[in-house]
Amino acid sequence: MMRYTEVQKKVCDEITKLVGSAQPRIAHRTQMPYTEGTEVITLLTSVLCDQTQWEKPNTFNPEHFLSSTGKFIKKEAFMHFSVGVRMCVGESLAKMELFLFFTSLMQKFAVHPSPEVSHLDLDLTPDTGFTTQLMPNKICVLLQA
Numbered sequence: 001m002m003r004y005t006e007v008q009k010k011v012c013d014e015i016t017k018l019v020g021s022a023q024p025r026i027a028h029r030t031q032m033p034y035t036e037g038t039e040v041i042t043l044l045t046s047v048l049c050d051q052t053q054w055e056k057p058n059t060f061n062p063e064h065f066l067s068s069t070g071k072f073i074k075k076e077a078f079m080h081f082s083v084g085v086r087m088c089v090g091e092s093l094a095k096m097e098l099f100l101f102f103t104s105l106m107q108k109f110a111v112h113p114s115p116e117v118s119h120l121d122l123d124l125t126p127d128t129g130f131t132t133q134l135m136p137n138k139i140c141v142l143l144q145a
């Protein structure tokens with residue numbers, strides 16, 4: 001992963017010189033051309049696919065979150081809602097919605113690759129952009145008997 005330590009140092013130097021330990025204010029912006037010119041985007045993928053944190057970092061593997069006795073385990077590295085003061089404020093709501101939506105869906109429907117597709121598993125190759133999605137898959141959704 002690129003860390004751009006020189007860029008980071010220049011931003012830090014500008015902050016030290018003009019803001020110090022005070023709260024940054026919009027008035028500082030015009031005096032800080034280097035920081036104003038630097039866009040920072042958190043790359044959560046670096047930790048979500050970190051080989052030191054996950055047994056199979058690039059594989060869909062729900063067992064990552066289960067102990068040997070089948071209990072759910074919370075992983076610190078699973079920071080898809082980010083961390084710190086700017087982390088997602090909707091985390092609890094999103095997790096409740098996802099649980100209810102997913103469980104209701106699985107309760108009533110079975111999802112299979114379409115019969116016209118030869119392979120048995122869905123293609124889970126990530127299509128990485130601003131968000132990560134799946135490649136298009138042809139699927140068959142059947143109402144459970």
Ligand code: HEM
Pocket residue numbers: 042080081082085086087088089090091093094
């Ligand atoms: C699966 C669903 C969701 C995911 C994965 C998610 C993820 C994130 C992430 C990664 C951030 C931090 C962005 C950054 O680094 O600046 C964020 C921020 C935020 N999210 Fe979510 N989010 C989800 C659902 C929601 C929901 C349901 C709400 C509101 C009801 C919400 C409201 C917000 C707000 C207001 C922030 C900005 C927080 C701040 O900057 O102080 N999110 N979200």
